[in-house]
Amino acid sequence: MKKHLFYFMVIIFMLSCTSKKSLKKTKNKSSSKYKIIKVMEQKDSVRNFIPNMLNLIKTIPYETIKPELIFSTTVFLGENKDVYMYDPKLFSLHKLAFKNNYNEYTHMLIGKRSIEGQGPGEISKVSDIKFFKDKIYFIDAGSNLIKIFNQNGKHHKDIRIIGTNLLFRKISFIGDNLLLGVFGVDDMFSECTMNGVLIRKFGEYIDKNYQRNMIYHQYRLSQPFESTKFYYLPLFLGFVGLYDKGELVFAKETIDGEKKPRVLVERTNHSVTKRMKGVPFRTVSKSALNKDFILIKAIDMEKKIAYWDIYSINDFDYLFSIKNPPKSYDFDISGNILVSVSESDLKIFSIKKLKQLVKKTKDGSASPRLHRP
Numbered sequence: 001m002k003k004h005l006f007y008f009m010v011i012i013f014m015l016s017c018t019s020k021k022s023l024k025k026t027k028n029k030s031s032s033k034y035k036i037i038k039v040m041e042q043k044d045s046v047r048n049f050i051p052n053m054l055n056l057i058k059t060i061p062y063e064t065i066k067p068e069l070i071f072s073t074t075v076f077l078g079e080n081k082d083v084y085m086y087d088p089k090l091f092s093l094h095k096l097a098f099k100n101n102y103n104e105y106t107h108m109l110i111g112k113r114s115i116e117g118q119g120p121g122e123i124s125k126v127s128d129i130k131f132f133k134d135k136i137y138f139i140d141a142g143s144n145l146i147k148i149f150n151q152n153g154k155h156h157k158d159i160r161i162i163g164t165n166l167l168f169r170k171i172s173f174i175g176d177n178l179l180l181g182v183f184g185v186d187d188m189f190s191e192c193t194m195n196g197v198l199i200r201k202f203g204e205y206i207d208k209n210y211q212r213n214m215i216y217h218q219y220r221l222s223q224p225f226e227s228t229k230f231y232y233l234p235l236f237l238g239f240v241g242l243y244d245k246g247e248l249v250f251a252k253e254t255i256d257g258e259k260k261p262r263v264l265v266e267r268t269n270h271s272v273t274k275r276m277k278g279v280p281f282r283t284v285s286k287s288a289l290n291k292d293f294i295l296i297k298a299i300d301m302e303k304k305i306a307y308w309d310i311y312s313i314n315d316f317d318y319l320f321s322i323k324n325p326p327k328s329y330d331f332d333i334s335g336n337i338l339v340s341v342s343e344s345d346l347k348i349f350s351i352k353k354l355k356q357l358v359k360k361t362k363d364g365s366a367s368p369r370l371h372r373p
Contacts, residue, residue, distance in 0.1 A: 050357065062344060072086060127141040144160070162198065237261075
């Protein structure tokens with residue numbers, strides 16, 4: 001009997017050791033997945049302003065555009081510098097195709113408003129829009145479909161992501177594949193084929209304090225550049241993340257530095273709600289990029305000041321800021337053209353001089369440090 005009891009105790013001990021080793025491996029695996037990520041600092045901590053070098057080409061008041069456009073919160077450039085503006089009040093995407101040096105344009109509406117968004121070309125609730133390789137991609141949060149139109153407004157196809165019930169809210173691209181952003185899950189991004197097949201999930205939470213928080217749900221994904229690179233741009237946190245081929249290359253502060261918004265937890269009627277406090281500064285309110293630089297709009301909502309800041313594209317080094325930028329809800333850049341939408345009109349600018357100064361600043365042949373705030 002004692003012999004049997006001895007063997008029984010030996011077996012229990014061995015199982016216990018095996019279990020501890022397994023648990024240790026699991027913990028190590030988990031900690032490596034969510035490794036600590038250091039946010040790099042900017043070498044500058046104070047803005048350096050240059051005069052506004054945007055050369056206004058054309059102003060188009062919304063009231064002159066027919067069919068009706070109330071106001072636009074989103075603008076982007078397509079091929080041939082066609083301008084697309086999304087009106088959230090009327091759920092309509094407007095395309096202006098210009099000719100004769102922006103003196104003439106043709107106008108069309110793209111997509112049809114719908115409560116459910118289930119029919120071909122019907123859109124119920126837009127959460128993000130991007131232009132990519134001559135097509136327009138909507139994320140319809142109402143139907144959880146990616147709806148694709150060609151640049152002439154014809155509905156091309158709908159994509160439903162196969163094998164997942166994730167609710168996608170942001171869109172960009174990696175190579176020829178879709179890049180989709182989700183809220184509140186362990187992996188922030190999903191890469192999928194254009195046929196809706198999920199390839200992989202990836203994306204670290206850079207600041208673990210906000211991993212399960214609504215603050216992380218407010219971000220932008222940039223257009224891709226160099227095919228496989230894109231920026232993750234949180235609205236309030238004061239840093240950005242550069243990804244290449246699905247790997248985080250670095251996280252780096254904006255010129256305003258990291259922010260630490262507070263989260264208040266409130267318990268009412270046996271339920272728990274979270275809300276943000278102390279977020280009067282939007283460090284990345286809007287953004288646009290080209291092959292040389294990324295333009296970021298930051299807003300100090302207490303002082304009611306908006307800043308347009310220029311960073312180099314591959315290392316996110318701060319270069320300079322534009323003094324007295326135009327009032328804008330959104331903007332986009334392509335080639336030598338910048339388009340901007342406000343509460344009342346569309347403005348088109350030439351950025352030739354700005355691009356020249358960026359190039360000279362990056363190669364060290366010019367210093368833009370001309371003005372202080």
